[in-house]
Amino acid sequence: QVQLQQSGPGLVEPSQTLSLTCAISGDSVSSNSAGWNWLRQSPSRGLEWLGRTYYRSKWRSEYTVSVKSRITINPDTSKNQFSLQLSSVTPEDTAVYYCARGRDGYLDYWGQGTLVTVSP
């Protein structure tokens, strides 16, 4: 059974960098058949896919256009986890952030969610 455990601060100051980690058990971040995703959910923006990292002979990352200049998703093979960094945050980035495993185009396992509030 795949489990994803999220960790990271729930409060980030404006203009700073939001950092979250998702630890994987029951699968490998280096899997050739899975992708490792970050999403967020807020009343104003709904459910929004932010991006993913995956390994297909080499590491690749894809990001949604709206945050492409501010986002980095990295794998950590030594700890079997992946991370999200979102820079220059504003109050509009306040949301519940989720990590999730993607296979065959859909998201089959999700983390528990982390409420991140952007505030001084």
Place this chain on the structure above:
Amino acid sequence: QSVLTQPPSVSGAPGQRVAISCTGSSSNIGAGYDVHWYQQLPGTAPKVLIYGNSNRPSGVPDRFSGSKSGTSASLAITGLQAEDEADYYCHSYDSSLSGWVFGGGTKLTVL
């Protein structure tokens, strides 16, 4: 505004059938990309209900079914139960955005 359009709310009495629509365009559902559906209970992460347009993961009751036609997809729930009260989201890929997109969500109320 979400790329995929869902009704904000639907309702039905226990035992009845309801359907939730998901309307896209020629760059997502109409382009042949699969549609997936998720159920989100209050305070929890979404859970996949239907994948690949009409497939149910093990453990999902056969009261839930999905279909797709043209630029739209639909989630049907038969024999409504109180425990089905939740938010439902559709999900697909959009080639013009080069990324995954979601519907705005539909709140199901069991009367």
